[in-house]
Amino acid sequence: MHESVGTNGRVDLDMRYVACQVGTMLVDLTLHQEGALVERWHPKGLEVLRHTAAHVLAQAVKRLYPDTQVTIGPVIEEGFYYDFLTDRSFQPSDLLRIEAEMHQIVSENLPIQRSEWSEAQAISYFLNRNEPFKAQIIRDLPKEGALFIYTQGEFIDLCRGPHCPSTGYLKDAFKLLRVSGAYWRGDAKGQPLQRIYGTAWAEKKDLEAYLYRIEEAEKRDHRKIGKAMDLYHFQDLAPGCIFWHPYGWRLHLLLQEYIRERLGGDYREVNTPQLVSRSLWQASGHWDQYHENMFVLGDLGNEFALKPMNCPCHVQIFNQGTKSYKELPLRFSEFGSCHRNEPSGALSGLMRARNFVQDDAHIFCTPEQISSETQKFCHLLHSVYSDLGFHDVLVRFATRPEKRLGDDTLWDQAEESLKEGAEKSHLNYTLHPGEGAFYGPKLEFTLKDSLGRLWQCGTLQVDFVLPGRLGAFYVDSGGKQKPTVMLHRAILGSFERFMGIMLEHYSGKLPLWLAPVQLVICSISEKAENYSLQVLERFKNAGFRVELDCRNEKISNKIRHHSLRKVGCIGILGLKEASQDSVNLRIGQNEEVMTISDAIDRLKEVIFKKSIL
Structure with missing residues (x-):
């Protein structure tokens, strides 16, 4: 008997369900009578809708431009894309035409049917249709397993599925977004292709909300701000x-100082070299897994790398001298400057750079201390996020992957201790079996910003592999030498990326306690300049980051200039204010005349409470 996945009380029964879940697998609704029904609003249902939308996109392109060759069309976060080979350079006007044809295909409500073909049959079919990319994909597939073909009207495509029962399930809740360049299988030396991006949602109102978010996101782009x-x-x-x-x-620096203050005396701040011998990266295992993303200097046999992470260097500090169990936990923090050789096409302002600073720390502890250290870290992390204005935090608990190091007894202990710490911290987490690191389980913390976008920032990873590889041991109460457990932890992650997230979250209007400029004093005329200088000094002496604008400009122009700079507070001074020892304090769109003393007290209170203006 069917159960439902994602029940939310909606009553559009005809197209409410889009697939079926049997065990852990999603399957076509038309092929199974057992399992859990998956609603279109559920995250898994959205994937099915978007997968179907990609096929409808390819069908529309083939109808309009028959000589186009199709390649792949996967689901991505919040949407889908399809890559095409064509002599035509797709323009915005083409996207409008293609989208209109997609709506036509949806209105035809074509049944989507799955069939199973042999490899020879499928290769022959696609070659005869001048679809060599599809034939190549089939040749490269593992020989075992079924080969599924999906048909909707005249369009036939290779796909693992599942799909909606018909094209009509997409309704009018989809849109094409943009076109970009791509390469066959992501290889820059491969065949250049054109990629059309789109998005699809359960209902039109969800689509409209998404389009509003991306419009707002474009306005809030941290690069513009x-x-x-x-x-x-x-x-x-x-x-x-x-x-x-x-x-x-x-x-x-303000962010660094804040994190340093929050760590207090629980962590010992360290600093480690930027340039480290290849031998350390080989010993840690990073060289085999990561050296292509390192900046390497020197000749073979005498190579050095700019560090892409801090953990192996922190182990070197731990290893200086014998450590007793009585000294644990030992916590090292570092605002470590790291370099990673990211592909040029992957760079994205502050969000993805080649040089960045992490609020990195590593906790060296015994297995019995994992739970208590987890609780301390989770409490600190949520407090920091709250101060920074992020109150909606999603948590993932990732457990042992199929390919891993260490015996199951150790994994059992690590997972149970991490789980205990998470639950005692009252974390509402989702379990993700098999998605842990090869060296241990982990917690991942994802922030939801003011536009509803998700950003994975914080992490706590249990590592019982690296300490053993690098000889990080402690002496237990019985005098025996044992490998320490190493907890990798970060709250912000990359300072640069977190700053980009904050700039977009606040649209540049940062909380006053973090603002680079907290207040600008603007004189209305030259006659108020002397008074403005006195007020400037009073705010400086009170500890504010304050500037003075005595330019020979209209006050309206000054206000507009500093508003565009995202300055949250503007103090307006004229002869009237000078006669009353007051300031016309403009906070956002609100203005209030108050004495200088009252203004200082008001802003100090806002800063102390870390309030948002």
Whole structure:
């Protein structure tokens, strides 16, 4: 008998369900009478809708441009794409035409049917249809397992499925977004292709909400905001590396100082070299897994790498001198500058750079201390996120993968201790079996921003492999030498990426306690300049980051200029204010005249409470 997955009380029974879940597998609704029904609003249901939308996109392109060759069309986060080979250069007008044809296909409500073909039959069919990419995909598939073909009207495609029962299930809740260049199988030396991106949702109102979010996201792009606030820039002299301007570096340092303060005396701050011998990366295992993403210097046999992470270096500090169980847990923190040789096409402003600083720390402890250390970290992490204005935090608990190091007894202990710590921390987590690291289970913390977007930032990873590889041992109460457990943990992750997230979350209007400039004093005329200088000093002496604008400009122009700079507080001073020892304090769109003392007290209270203006 069917059960439902994702029941939400909606009553559109005709197209409410889009697939069926049998065990852990999603299957076509039309092929199974057993299992759990998957609703279109459920995340798994959305994947099915988007997968179907990709096929409808390919069908529309083939109808309009028959000589086009189709390649692959997967589901991606919040949407889908399909790659095509064609002599035509797709333009925005083409996307409108293709989208209109997609709506026509949806209105035809074509049944989507799955069949199983032999490899020879499928290769022959696609070659005869001038679809060599599909034939190549089939040749490269594992020989065992079924080969599924999906048919909707005149369009036939190779696919693992599942799909909606018919094209009509898409309704009018989809849209094509953009076209970009791509390469066959992601290889820059491969055949250049054109990629059309789209999105699909359960209902039109969900689509409209998404389109609003991406419109807002474009307005809030941290690269635009960073320029308006004069925070930083990039240039080809150092691709993927940031030239920090005074205001941007001030924000960077403010975040560092805040994290340093929150760590307090529980962590010992360290600093480790940027350039480290290849021998350490080989011993840690990173060289085999990661060296293509490292910047390497020197000749073979005498090679060094700019560190892409800090953990092996922290082990070197731990290894200086014998450690007793009485000294554990031992916590090392570092604002470690790391370099990773990211592909140029993957660089994305602050969100993905080649040089970045992490709020990195490693906790060396005994297996029995994993639970208590987890609780301490989770409490700290949620407190920090709350201070920074992020209150909606999703947590993933990833357990042992199929390919892993260490025996099952050790894994049992690590997972049980991490679970105990998570539950005592009252974490509402989702379990993700098999998605842990090869060296241990982990917690991943994902923030939801003001636009509803998700950003994975924090992590706590249990590692009982690296300490053994690098000889990190402690002496237990019986005098025996035992390998320590190493907890990799970060709250912000990359400072640069987190700053980008914050700039977009707040649309540049940062909380006053973090703002590079907390207040700008603007004089209305030259006659108020002396008073403005006195007020400037009073705010400086009170500890504010304050600037003075006495330019010979209209006050309306000054206000507009500093508003575009995202300055949250503007103090307006004229002769009237000078006669009353007051300031016209503008916070956002609100203005209030108050004494200088009251203004100082008001802003200090906002800063102390870490309030949002």
